Amino acid sequence: MADGSLRSARMTAGIVLAFSAAVLSGCTAFATGYAVLDREAEGADALPDGFIEQDPADIADLSSARYVGEHSGSSLWLLRGVDQGSVCILAYRDETAGIMGCGSEGGPVEMSGPAGHFVTVPDDYPTPDGATRISDNVYALSP
Known part of the structure; x- marks a missing residue:
């Protein structure tokens, strides 16, 4: 059971990191200026x-x-x-x-x-x- 919890925690952390990277790159990809x-x-x-x-x-x-x-x-x-x-x-x-x-x-x-x-x-x-x-x-x- 400990292996399952550890695997789940790693997957969750990976998803959070991937989502954060997508959000941050999205902000700069659409940056506009004057x-x-x-x-x-x-x-x-x-x-x-x-x-x-x-x-x-x-x-x-x-x-x-x-x-x-x-x-x-x-x-x-x-x-x-x-x-x-x-x-x-x-x-x-x-x-x-x-x-x-x-x-x-x-x-x-x-x-x-x-x-x-x-x-x-x-x-x-x-x-x-x-x-x-x-x-x-x-x-x-x-x-």
Whole structure:
């Protein structure tokens, strides 16, 4: 009986190790990123004072902001979220028309408001249907 228990314990340990390896390799196999967030900051990356005064630092890491373009009068930035594995998009026209949306780095993050309707996608992600390209990661959507 002791041999049976030992064999069972070894099988269980082997299954747990195999499952753990599969889960860990699965996480890295589907890892996605945003190259723009990995580059050095430039002067154009500075956020507007009107946005900083709203103090959303509990949602996004403001120091990670990278300017990605402009669409219909709204300036757009990507930022890292404060939650690990999150990314945020900021569309800012002025103090009365600004919006930020955050979500998982692994897929599209869509937001809509007075500054426009936008979606951000990770590097090498398919272009969203009917979208207008602003940058490698940011697209404008029709309302």
